Amino acid sequence: DAKTTQPNSMESNEEEPVHLPCNHSTISGTDYIHWYRQLPSQGPEYVIHGLTSNVNNRMASLAIAEDRKSSTLILHRATLRDAAVYYCINAPGNTGKLIFGQGTTLQVKP
């Protein structure tokens, strides 16, 4: 699986947008871009995933660069409940295997 690079930590203020970056310069043409988050003492939670086009769902938006070498997870209005470790993962479709890195620890300040 392609290696992804994320900042170790980020801070945000409550109710402000958050942009979490991810670099994946070695991504292959069939790799999907997945985002998961993990709250303390819980299992990872699916956030969003996409292949080429930008994606939106009720939790977040995923902006994918035209060359697919980077992506940004956008939380439109951060809440205290969004404080978690966010993982950006590249994985081929139908592989079943996600390779988790260290992720970005997001702190949300009231």
Place this chain on the structure above:
Amino acid sequence: NAGVMQNPRHLVRRRGQEARLRCSPMKGHSHVYWYRQLPEEGLKFMVYLQKENIIDESGMPKERFSAEFPKEGPSILRIQQVVRGDSAAYFCASSRTGGDGYTFGSGTRLTVV
């Protein structure tokens, strides 16, 4: 619509005992994955199963660990002769198809004393 159910939530075993971790996937999901998270580390893939078949076990330790997903019933991750280094959180995930969005369970926290 229950999510992925794992039990027990917490499991304590003495060194040398066997640990059996169970995972019931979401309704309609036939793909199951097991991950392990050691203290202060990220999740590591262990094994990917479909009903009655092991698809990818590249992350499974060569000895003492086995997994199954029978036609009926939950998926089982079995660890024989546990050692202290097996203490970790074990997470199960399921998906409708391989490569789809995965739903994770809350995990089983194994402590070996």
